Amino acid sequence: MLGGIEAGGTKMVCVVGCDPDHLLSQTSIPTTTPSETLSSIIAFFRDSQQHFEPLQAIGIAAFGPIDVNPLSADYGKIGLTPKRAWQGFNWVQALQEAFGLPVYVDTDVNGAALGEWKWGAAQNLDTFLYLTVGTGIGGGGMTHGNLLHGRFHPEMGHIRIPHDWQRDPFPGCCPYHGNCLEGLASGEALYQRWGQKAQFLPADHPAWELEAEYLALSLTNFIFTLSPQRILLGGGVMKHPGLLENIRQKTLHYCAGYLPYLADEIETLITIPQLGDLAGSCGALALAASGCGR
Numbered sequence: 001m002l003g004g005i006e007a008g009g010t011k012m013v014c015v016v017g018c019d020p021d022h023l024l025s026q027t028s029i030p031t032t033t034p035s036e037t038l039s040s041i042i043a044f045f046r047d048s049q050q051h052f053e054p055l056q057a058i059g060i061a062a063f064g065p066i067d068v069n070p071l072s073a074d075y076g077k078i079g080l081t082p083k084r085a086w087q088g089f090n091w092v093q094a095l096q097e098a099f100g101l102p103v104y105v106d107t108d109v110n111g112a113a114l115g116e117w118k119w120g121a122a123q124n125l126d127t128f129l130y131l132t133v134g135t136g137i138g139g140g141g142m143t144h145g146n147l148l149h150g151r152f153h154p155e156m157g158h159i160r161i162p163h164d165w166q167r168d169p170f171p172g173c174c175p176y177h178g179n180c181l182e183g184l185a186s187g188e189a190l191y192q193r194w195g196q197k198a199q200f201l202p203a204d205h206p207a208w209e210l211e212a213e214y215l216a217l218s219l220t221n222f223i224f225t226l227s228p229q230r231i232l233l234g235g236g237v238m239k240h241p242g243l244l245e246n247i248r249q250k251t252l253h254y255c256a257g258y259l260p261y262l263a264d265e266i267e268t269l270i271t272i273p274q275l276g277d278l279a280g281s282c283g284a285l286a287l288a289a290s291g292c293g294r
């Protein structure tokens, strides 16, 4: 039996089980201070162990920036997040102290990618991306069967894309870069630019044409850079009807016929995750199952 935590900025989704079809218990805990949130998480797993059987490992798919290198002394430690109370909090240390078990951590998007690879829309692939477009934008994935790490971890939401200031005078909302991808196309950017949350913007609002363009520009960069076999687009903003198809068509347009296979494969190349709202927490289970996922 394994434990999984999807550690998000507003809530922590905790699950116990071995895969998405066999979850024994789950709960959602508000993200407040580390000490308060952690004691609720520990209570949930202790209670689950009493009702079922002992946990063998715990995986965490966490908001970042976070140290995800198992060889680092700071493995599991959160960096300079805007959620200041969580700066310096170390997931691995805290949960190992509480349970004396192996604890594995990766980014929320790498966790979700691993879950989709094990049980969802990326099965049998070895090079793919998972991009979430929600309040922020984050990307993770695999190359050659290994989760993308590198010197730190990918921060695909912060790439630069062309920005036509005349058409879109909004300066962007990223506190670091202004008009990076996240600054222009995240749910927060939609809210700040248009004054309404994404779910309340009507289908014919010009917001959606611009949104599809920005996301298609970013996917074009990712396709040319990493040559993924699939790109999974998750997150709340992607729930808007028609957005996915618009992104596909615009990505084809920006790739401009350069990749001969693209037109025939666009629907399978750019698609949605299968695990839905369970992607993060089951991704955390997948991390627990496969060690650190490397």
Ligand code: ZN
Pocket: 157, 158, 174, 175, 176, 177, 178, 180, 181, 182, 183
């Ligand atoms: Zn940025």
